[in-house]
Every structure is written in C-alpha cells, then in structure tokens.
Amino acid sequence: MAIVETTGVTPLGTQDLQRTGALSRWVSRHAAILILGVLLLILPAIASDFILVQVAGWAMILGIIALSLMFLAGYGGMVSLAQMTVAGVSGYMITVFGASSLPAISLFWPWWVAAPIAIGIAVAFGTLTGVLASRTEGIYTIMITLAIAAAFFYLTLQNWPIFNGFAGFTTIPAPVAFGINWKHPVPLYYLILFFAALSYIVVVYISRAPFGLALQGVRDNPRRMEAIGYNVTAHRIAAFAFAALIASIGGILMVWLNNQISPGSNGIEATIDLLVIAVVGGLGHPIGAFVGAIIYVILRTFALDALVAVGLDGRRFQTLIGLGFLVIVLFSPDGVIGLWRRWVARTRASDGRTNH
Amino acid sequence: MSTTFGTEETADGTKRGDAFGRWIGHHPIAALVIAVVVIFFLWLVLAPWPAGFEDVFGKKRLFINALFNGVTLGALYFLVATGFTLIFGLMRNVNLAHGSLYLFGGYMGYEAGEWTGSWLFSYVVAFICCAIVGIAMQFFIFRRMEGQDLRQTLVTLGLSIVFSDLMVWVWGGNAVQIDTPDYLSGPIPLPIVLAVKSSGEPVFLQYPLVRLVIFVAAILIGIGMWLALNRTRIGVMIRAGVDDRDMLSVLGYRVQLLFILVFAFGAGLAGMAGIVGGTFTSISLGEDSHYLLASLQVVIVGGMGSIPGAALGAIIIGCAEQIGQTYFQNYATVLTFVIMVIVLAVRPQGLLGKR
Numbered sequence: 094m095a096i097v098e099t100t101g102v103t104p105l106g107t108q109d110l111q112r113t114g115a116l117s118r119w120v121s122r123h124a125a126i127l128i129l130g131v132l133l134l135i136l137p138a139i140a141s142d143f144i145l146v147q148v149a150g151w152a153m154i155l156g157i158i159a160l161s162l163m164f165l166a167g168y169g170g171m172v173s174l175a176q177m178t179v180a181g182v183s184g185y186m187i188t189v190f191g192a193s194s195l196p197a198i199s200l201f202w203p204w205w206v207a208a209p210i211a212i213g214i215a216v217a218f219g220t221l222t223g224v225l226a227s228r229t230e231g232i233y234t235i236m237i238t239l240a241i242a243a244a245f246f247y248l249t250l251q252n253w254p255i256f257n258g259f260a261g262f263t264t265i266p267a268p269v270a271f272g273i274n275w276k277h278p279v280p281l282y283y284l285i286l287f288f289a290a291l292s293y294i295v296v297v298y299i300s301r302a303p304f305g306l307a308l309q310g311v312r313d314n315p316r317r318m319e320a321i322g323y324n325v326t327a328h329r330i331a332a333f334a335f336a337a338l339i340a341s342i343g344g345i346l347m348v349w350l351n352n353q354i355s356p357g358s359n360g361i362e363a364t365i366d367l368l369v370i371a372v373v374g375g376l377g378h379p380i381g382a383f384v385g386a387i388i389y390v391i392l393r394t395f396a397l398d399a400l401v402a403v404g405l406d407g408r409r410f411q412t413l414i415g416l417g418f419l420v421i422v423l424f425s426p427d428g429v430i431g432l433w434r435r436w437v438a439r440t441r442a443s444d445g446r447t448n449h
Numbered sequence: 450m451s452t453t454f455g456t457e458e459t460a461d462g463t464k465r466g467d468a469f470g471r472w473i474g475h476h477p478i479a480a481l482v483i484a485v486v487v488i489f490f491l492w493l494v495l496a497p498w499p500a501g502f503e504d505v506f507g508k509k510r511l512f513i514n515a516l517f518n519g520v521t522l523g524a525l526y527f528l529v530a531t532g533f534t535l536i537f538g539l540m541r542n543v544n545l546a547h548g549s550l551y552l553f554g555g556y557m558g559y560e561a562g563e564w565t566g567s568w569l570f571s572y573v574v575a576f577i578c579c580a581i582v583g584i585a586m587q588f589f590i591f592r593r594m595e596g597q598d599l600r601q602t603l604v605t606l607g608l609s610i611v612f613s614d615l616m617v618w619v620w621g622g623n624a625v626q627i628d629t630p631d632y633l634s635g636p637i638p639l640p641i642v643l644a645v646k647s648s649g650e651p652v653f654l655q656y657p658l659v660r661l662v663i664f665v666a667a668i669l670i671g672i673g674m675w676l677a678l679n680r681t682r683i684g685v686m687i688r689a690g691v692d693d694r695d696m697l698s699v700l701g702y703r704v705q706l707l708f709i710l711v712f713a714f715g716a717g718l719a720g721m722a723g724i725v726g727g728t729f730t731s732i733s734l735g736e737d738s739h740y741l742l743a744s745l746q747v748v749i750v751g752g753m754g755s756i757p758g759a760a761l762g763a764i765i766i767g768c769a770e771q772i773g774q775t776y777f778q779n780y781a782t783v784l785t786f787v788i789m790v791i792v793l794a795v796r797p798q799g800l801l802g803k804r
Contacts (some may be wrong), residue, residue, distance in 0.1 A: 172599065225790060228794070229797050232541065232543050232598040233753070235602055236745050236748075236749060237793065239742070239745060240742060240746055240786075240789060243742035244783070244789075251778065251779060251780075252779045252780065253779060254779060361738040362738075365609075368603075368606065369606075372603060409618065411610060411611075411614035412614040412615060412618075415609075415614065416607075416611060418606075418607040418610065419604065419607035419611070423590075423604065
C-alpha cells in the first residue's frame with residue numbers, strides 16, 4: 094500500500110510562463126476537485142432533502158469515520174476494526190451527556206459541554222485501543238481491535254443503566270446554536286460537509302507533515318525507524334489518538350443525522366461495513382474513504398430496487414456487498430482509486446505514444 | 450514470532466515431576482498462594498456453604514451452575530478455537546469466516562439430524578461439509594495469496610459476509626434448536642452438595658448429562674490432537690511448519706497438502722462445534738460473529754497458535770462469561786474483555802504463547 098503522490102511533471106520550461114498560465118494550469122489540474130467542491134456547495138439547491146441528508150450526508154459521515162480507518166491502515170499500516178466503535182462511544186456519550194428521549198439517563202447538558210466531553214472520552218477510548226493494539230503487530234491488530242469492537246457491542250447490548258440495552262436512544266436532535274437549528278436538512282448538510290472537508294484537509298496535511306512521514310516510515314520499516322531514533326510505539330499510539338478524534342466527530346454527526354443510536358450502530362456488521370468501505374474505496378489516499386462511502390451508500394439506498402428490478406431478491410444486498418468486496422480485494426487490492434490511477438496512467442501512456 | 454503446540458521437554462531432559470518440585474523450591478510464596486487458592490476453590494465447589502457466606506455471595510446453586518456452565522461452554526469454545534488457532538499457527542491466516550463455518554456446521558448437522566434422526570451421524574455430516582468448504586477455500590483462494598496476511602484476512606471477511614447472508618437466505622432468521630438424543634437428555638445427579646435441608650438431608654447438584662458428555666468429548670479430542678501432534682509424522686510436520694514453514698517446504702515436504710489437511714480439520718472441528726452449540730442453546734443469525742469473537746478472545750488470552758493455550762483460554766473465557774452473566778449481568782462482557790486486556794498488558798503473546 095505505497096503512497097504515490099502524483100506530482101505533475103511539467104515538460105516545458107516554466108520560467109517564461111505567465112501567472113495566468115500557472116493559474117489556468119492549476120485549475121485544469123484540479124478541475125475535478127473544483128467541480129466536485131462547487132457541486133457539493135450548491136447541492137442543497139438542486140437535490141431533495143432525502144438525497145441531501147440520507148445519501149450525501151450519510152456518505153460523508155461514513156467517509157469521515159472510514160477516513161480515520163484509512164489514516165491508520167494506509168499511513169500507519171494498522172488495520173483497526175475499532176474505529177466504528179470509537180464513533181459509537183462518542184455517539185453514546187453525546188446522548189448520555191446531552192439530550193435524548195430518556196431523562197433517566199441523559200443529563201441534558203448543552204452541546205458545547207456535551208460534545209467536547211463525548212469527543213474526549215472517545216479519544217481516550219481510541220488511544221487506549223491503540224495502546225493495546227500497538228503491543229502486538231500486523232495481523233494481530235485486526236484480531237484485537239475486532240475483539241474490542243465486539244466487546245463494546247455486547248456491552249451496549251447488555252447494559253441498561255448507561256447504554257439502555259438493545260433499545261438504545263431515540264430523539265437526539267442536533268442542537269440549536271448560533272441562531273441556527275442544525276437539525277434542519279440544509280444546515281445539517283453544511284455542518285457535515287464542513288467537518289468532512291476539514292477532516293480530509295487535515296489528514297492530507299498531516300500525511301505530508303513530519304509526523305505523517307514518520308508514521309509512514311514506521312509502517313514501512315519499524316525496525317529501521319527505531320534504529321534512527323524514532324519512538325515507534327509512541328507514533329502508533331498517537332496515530333490511534335488522532336484517528337479517534339476524527340472518528341468521534343463522525344460519531345456525533347452520525348447520531349445527530351440518524352436521530353437515534355442503538356447497539357446496531359456500532360455492531361459487528363457496521364464495523365465490517367466500515368472496513369469494506371475503506372478497502373473498496375482504497376487505502377492509498379484519503380479520498381478513497383469518501384469514494385468507498387458514496388459507493389456503499391448508493392448501493393445501500395438503491396440496490397434493493399435495482400435487485401428487484403432485474404428479478405433478484407432485494408434482500409440479498411449483503412451478498413452483493415460481500416461479493417463486490419471480494420472482487421475488489423482479489424483483483425484490485427488498492428481499491429477503486431487504485432483502478433482509477435491505473436486507468437489514468439494507461440491513458441497518459443497511450444496519449445504519450447500518440448503524441449510522439 | 451513463533452508459536453508452540455505444547456510439550457517442551459526441559460533442557461537437561463529431566464522428568465516433569467522434578468521440574469514441578471524445583472519450581473516450588475524456587476517460588477515458595479507463589480506456590481503457597483496457588484495452593485491456598487486451589488484449596489479454597491475446592492472448598493467452594495465441594496463443601497456446603499455456611500449461611501453467612503451465602504448471604505454475601507448468594508446461593509451456592511447459582512455459583513456451581515455458573516461454574517459448570519462456564520466449563521462446559523469452555524469445552525465448546527475450545528472446539529471452535531482450536532481450528533482457528535491451528536489454521537492461524539500454520540498458515541498465518543486469520544480466518545474471520547471461522548464463525549460462519551461454525552454456523553454452517555450447525556445448520557448442516559441440524560438438517561442431517563432431521564433426515565436421519567441420528568445425533569451422532571450429524572457430527573460426521575457437519576465435519577465433512579465444513580471440511581469440504583475449508584478445502585475449497587484453501588485450494589481456490591488462499592493458496593494463491595500465500596504470505597499476504599492482510600489480503601487473506603480481508604478475503605475471509607468478505608467470505609463471511611457472503612456466507613452469513615446466504616445462510617439467512619436458506620435457513621431464515623429464526624433460531625434452530627438441535628434436539629438432544631434420548632439417551633443423553635435429562636439431568637443426572639452429581640456428588641456435589643449444593644445445600645443441606647433443615648432435616649439434615651443434603652441436596653445434590655443435578656446437571657444436564659449432554660453437557661458433561663460434550664465436556665468429556667472435548668477433552669478426548671484435545672488429548673487426541675495432542676497425541677496426533679506429538680506422536681505422529683503428520684504432527685511433526687505440522688509443528689515444524691508452525692515453527693518454520695519455508696524450511697519445511699525447502700526440505701521437500703508437501704506443505705500445500707499439509708495446509709489443506711489442517712484447514713479441512715480446523716473447519717471440520719468448527720462445524721462439529723456448531724452442532725454442540727445448537728444442542729446447548731440454539732443456532733441462529735448472528736451466532737457466527739459471537740463465536741468468532743469467542744475464538745478471538747480465546748486465542749488472544751491463551752496464545753496464538755497454541756492448542757494447550759486454546760484449552761486454557763477457552764476455560765477462562767467460558768467461566769468468565771457465565772460467572773459474569775450470573776453476578777453482574779450488565780457488565781458481563783466487560784469481564785471477559787478485562788481479562789483479555791490484562792493478558793495483553795502482561796503477556797502480549799498470550800498465556801501459553803511463545804514469541
């Protein structure tokens with residue numbers, strides 16, 4: 094899972110190019126991102142509330158949580174299955190400290206108290222997971238984080254005093270803040286978009302910052318990094334803490350969007366779905382998490398109708414997801430963005446041949 | 450990181466009894482503490498509890514039932530987890546579809562039992578069906594991606610998603626109960642005094658016979674595997690493969706055949722465990738992840754790739770789960786989790802694992 098930064102090589106001498114030339118080149122190189130950004134910003138004007146929240150919003154939230162997994166797996170080489178659990182912890186905590194339909198459990202503190210506490214607890218939980226997971230290596234990380242995820246799932250299922258058992262919590266609206274009611278579709282959409290963009294940018298930034306580079310060094314050769322003088326364990330735990338921060342933000346947004354949380358929100362299936370999202374999208378670049386999430390949400394939303402339309406049983410959705418995942422793992426281990434990169438490379442190569 | 454399958458002879462070839470004596474000589478305090486704990490435990494199980502003690506800790510009946518349920522559940526976990534740990538130890542393949550194999554074996558055993566009416570025959574069917582699936586997985590998929598741990602694990606994950614959905618398709622979401630055969634049904638009295646009636650008559654423990662039989666069978670299977678691993682040629686090959694797979698293959702042994710054998714055996718055991726689980730409680734949707742989690746916890750606690758470790762881990766996790774459910778229902782899973790965390794913190798390789 095090597096990270097290849099596609100730094101465009103300019104064949105012409107750049108010194109005689111004017112500023113406008115540089116700008117247009119920048120625009121043409123990042124055209125896709127610009128178009129996507131504009132589209133996301135004006136989406137509320139063209140899409141229905143359902144598309145806005147249940148498709149785009151939900152995909153971006155899953156993307157944020159999957160991004161935390163991508164960060165750990167892609168840059169740290171640690172596939173953690175506990176990221177959905179971290180999101181679940183923060184989701185449950187915002188419910189316990191904030192508002193819900195259960196006054197016996199919820200404390201009804203204002204959002205600016207409840208949200209930081211929830212994030213703090215979730216980050217502490219994620220860091221602790223990291224402390225445990227980084228005591229072992231490689232494939233063991235999956236086993237331990239899966240065990241942690243399952244343990245938390247069964248805890249939420251069995252525990253009534255704090256987690257309200259299998260019923261979970263309902264009526265957890267996004268708060269009213271700065272004079273805006275964030276539970277309405279359009280404000281909620283922009284809130285999610287803001288955090289999705291922010292976490293994406295921060296992850297991209299960190300991947301190029303000294304910490305991110307050191308982390309990638311730890312991924313590629315821990316022994317050598319240790320010899321150079323880096324504290325390998327500390328880097329791994331810090332990566333878990335940072336990933337937990339992202340996942341916990343996703344968890345709070347998830348609760349505000351769904352208006353409920355129950356053990357199923359962080360169950361084994363949700364945990365595995367998150368890994369599917371990250372792997373299908375591709376662990377090589379942060380955008381993969383969002384690509385995987387949008388594919389997953391579109392499938393989840395429309396596959397049922399599509400399956401029925403072609404005469405298959407709509408309930409076999411899970412098989413479809415599993416088979417798609419298998420195909421990706423077997424034939425394109427770097428996910429959809431890997432396919433995309435290979436396709437771009439091939440068209441560039443054939444362009445090169447036709448030009449010369 | 451190398452893993453072990455039990456029996457280390459001490460370096461100078463002395464017998465185990467001497468080593469035990471020497472250990473006591475070297476650690477007198479630890480030996481004393483262990484002896485006190487063992488004696489206290491035996492007293493807890495065998496003697497009727499005094500009234501004051503029952504006031505604090507609840508009825509003895511509860512404790513003994515939890516303990517017996519825990520140990521017999523441990524036998525079931527052992528059956529599931531040995532296959533998992535064997536496959537992991539030899540092939541470095543974390544088989545996340547192991548829970549699905551368990552469930553599949555349970556369903557196939559149920560179908561076979563419905564057809565033939567024979568409980569014992571259903572074990573044969575479950576073993577063969579799961580072994581075939583295991584062979585197919587190893588032959589068609591994992592053979593092609595040897596040495597790619599992560600990719601293999603992801604493939605098993607994908608397979609488990611597909612398998613569980615297909616099983617829901619065929620058998621629906623309802624729980625299926627496998628009937629205990631007549632000759633094993635009903636409880637039998639055991640010479641363990643639960644309480645003493647006011648007339649001075651002791652009340653003995655009544656415990657389901659089938660669970661005890663399964664427990665004995667699991668022990669026999671464990672001993673059989675120990676003998677097979679330590680006294681047969683195949684066993685030597687497997688142990689050698691666990692220690693150094695590449696070297697074994699260089700020496701001209703047919704490693705691929707060995708892999709297929711081990712995968713078939715591990716999968717078959719999981720399938721048989723499915724029938725045991727179906728007889729103990731029931732088999733239903735979601736049980737696959739439950740038993741996958743149990744296997745994970747067992748091998749993490751006991752030590753990856755170690756069969757004695759799987760036995761120890763299975764007993765610990767089984768007892769912790771049952772005792773937790775009896776005494777602090779809201780936090781039962783936390784107990785097994787805490788045990789796992791403590792083991793990871795103190796011995797990351799597991800209790801009987803070797804680095």
